[in-house]
Amino acid sequence: MVNEHYDAAVIGMGPGGEVAASRLLAAGKRVAVVERELIGGECGYWACIPSKTLLRPLEAAAGAAGAAGLDGPQPDWAGMRAYRDTMIRHLDDSAQVEGYRSQGAAVFTGTARLAGRDPWTVAVDEHRLTADHVVVATGSSASRPPIAGLEEVEVWTNRQATTVEEIPGRAVVVGGSAVGVELGQFLARMGCSVTLLQRGPGLMSREEPRVGELAAEALRGDGVDVRTGVVPHRAYRRGGDSVVVLEDGSEAVGDVVLLATGRTPRLEDLGLDRVGVEAGPAGLRVDERCRAAPGLWAIGDVTGVALFTHVAKYQGGVVAANILGGDRTAAYTGVPRVVFADPEIAAVGLTAAQARDRGFDPVSAEVDLTEGLARPWTFATSPRGRAGVVADRASRRLLGAWAVAPLAGEWIHTAALAVREGIGIDRLRDGIFQFPTYSEGYVLAVEALDM
Numbered sequence: 001m002v003n004e005h006y007d008a009a010v011i012g013m014g015p016g017g018e019v020a021a022s023r024l025l026a027a028g029k030r031v032a033v034v035e036r037e038l039i040g041g042e043c044g045y046w047a048c049i050p051s052k053t054l055l056r057p058l059e060a061a062a063g064a065a066g067a068a069g070l071d072g073p074q075p076d077w078a079g080m081r082a083y084r085d086t087m088i089r090h091l092d093d094s095a096q097v098e099g100y101r102s103q104g105a106a107v108f109t110g111t112a113r114l115a116g117r118d119p120w121t122v123a124v125d126e127h128r129l130t131a132d133h134v135v136v137a138t139g140s141s142a143s144r145p146p147i148a149g150l151e152e153v154e155v156w157t158n159r160q161a162t163t164v165e166e167i168p169g170r171a172v173v174v175g176g177s178a179v180g181v182e183l184g185q186f187l188a189r190m191g192c193s194v195t196l197l198q199r200g201p202g203l204m205s206r207e208e209p210r211v212g213e214l215a216a217e218a219l220r221g222d223g224v225d226v227r228t229g230v231v232p233h234r235a236y237r238r239g240g241d242s243v244v245v246l247e248d249g250s251e252a253v254g255d256v257v258l259l260a261t262g263r264t265p266r267l268e269d270l271g272l273d274r275v276g277v278e279a280g281p282a283g284l285r286v287d288e289r290c291r292a293a294p295g296l297w298a299i300g301d302v303t304g305v306a307l308f309t310h311v312a313k314y315q316g317g318v319v320a321a322n323i324l325g326g327d328r329t330a331a332y333t334g335v336p337r338v339v340f341a342d343p344e345i346a347a348v349g350l351t352a353a354q355a356r357d358r359g360f361d362p363v364s365a366e367v368d369l370t371e372g373l374a375r376p377w378t379f380a381t382s383p384r385g386r387a388g389v390v391a392d393r394a395s396r397r398l399l400g401a402w403a404v405a406p407l408a409g410e411w412i413h414t415a416a417l418a419v420r421e422g423i424g425i426d427r428l429r430d431g432i433f434q435f436p437t438y439s440e441g442y443v444l445a446v447e448a449l450d451m
């Protein structure tokens, strides 16, 4: 039994927990970190890193096939898989554990539970530790949609999909936003026959409807059977088949059913009720300083604020600054949202409908980048790419932007900066962008606004 006191205990060492712990350690604080699986979290082993690693060679192969005078290279699954395994460290975090120990952290392996407050007490198996501050950074798990009989069929989440050894012949993907689009495209490009079932009217349900249309067009181009406006209702096994029955009675058949229907905050093992802290349906509620209760902080997916690694890392920085005596508030305007499909799908800020709901008078414009720019034509022989902007008529400020185009995940940051900093449309119209780049598309889009 260990019973030690720390300045801070960090529960969950995904990207959010890692930033908080590292900054506190660098400032000389006594820090305990608790991780029950692998330091690096979902992102490092089963989410961002393997998915981007697996998508990249397929994007490069398609890019080479579309560039003038190149014979497209063929993806080599054994090579892709081996590099994916390197990138996910063969699911081994011993170097990370040693790294944190060498920085002075006490590293506990196990599930942490809040066992008391005043002082905050954290239990990990037989260990009890107390701390002035506790940072909850426990992330999220794949949600299970209410489909009767799911337990009968071969169900995958992001975990099985990103660590896949043999590509299945057929997959039914349930859910058509970030996870469904990225992993659906990956499987399809690897030769799997993919049926994607999306409940709402379009893909990418939180983005402009146009973005969803373009995402569906891209997936259909890869042979995905995209079915929108459907409700998966029941699942059953028929021989080796995993069958999903829709509310209209039609069926989708696969070897596996991949769940891509959102995330559930990991709160169940924390014992929040024992310490009198209540969580909401989206996660552990925090104030603008990421504080859940005096001395209790929360960051990343478990807060439900915005489920991205960059947001978890940002919040980790905010919390560390506050624990170190600062008074830092988090601001979420202008957070970029990128889906690493081919072409990349990137967005920032508000959609026109969201802007209207918030009382703005939105003006939108969409441009075909292949019509007004040179870069798409120097990039590929059959180029594609579209971008859109939303501005507020009264303040003449940019409220949001999106692009479905090569490298959009890089050049969306110009718009992200403009939205975050409130740069006016007239300033943007006066901008000078490198020729020939996709970034010039902003000038086109902003000029196309009727204001």
Ligand SMILES: Cc1cc2nc3c(=O)[nH]c(=O)nc-3n(C[C@H](O)[C@H](O)[C@H](O)COP(=O)(O)OP(=O)(O)OC[C@H]3O[C@@H](n4cnc5c(N)ncnc54)[C@H](O)[C@@H]3O)c2cc1C
Pocket: 011, 012, 013, 014, 015, 016, 017, 034, 035, 036, 037, 038, 039, 040, 041, 042, 043, 044, 046, 047, 048, 049, 051, 052, 110, 111, 112, 113, 137, 138, 139, 140, 158, 179, 266, 269, 270, 299, 300, 301, 302, 306, 307, 308, 309, 310, 311, 312, 340
């Ligand atoms: C397929 C997929 C692809 C994605 N791609 C991207 C991307 O490209 N870019 C992006 O920004 N975001 C991406 N995301 C989202 C991203 O993975 C998450 O936003 C990010 O991992 C959140 O980080 P976190 O630190 O909050 O939690 P996590 O990464 O989930 O880490 C939480 C950690 O806490 C540990 N833990 C949980 N409970 C306890 C406990 N009681 N005791 C001890 N330890 C505990 C867990 O084991 C885990 O290691 C993707 C998600 C998925 C599913």
Ligand SMILES: NC(=O)c1ccc[n+]([C@@H]2O[C@H](COP(=O)([O-])OP(=O)(O)OC[C@H]3O[C@@H](n4cnc5c(N)ncnc54)[C@H](O)[C@@H]3O)[C@@H](O)[C@H]2O)c1
Pocket: 145, 146, 174, 175, 176, 177, 178, 179, 180, 182, 197, 198, 199, 200, 203, 204, 205, 206, 230, 231, 232, 259, 260, 261, 262, 263, 306, 307, 308, 337, 338, 339, 340
């Ligand atoms: N590149 C990235 O940054 C990246 C990549 C993957 C995931 N993520 C993050 O991870 C989180 C989870 O992503 P996600 O795509 O799983 O969830 P999501 O919540 O973004 O989308 C889930 C989708 O599934 C649909 N859906 C829900 N229930 C359904 C049902 N029963 N049948 C059919 N469709 C259903 C919803 O309409 C929605 O479009 C997101 O917040 C996302 O930001 C980020």
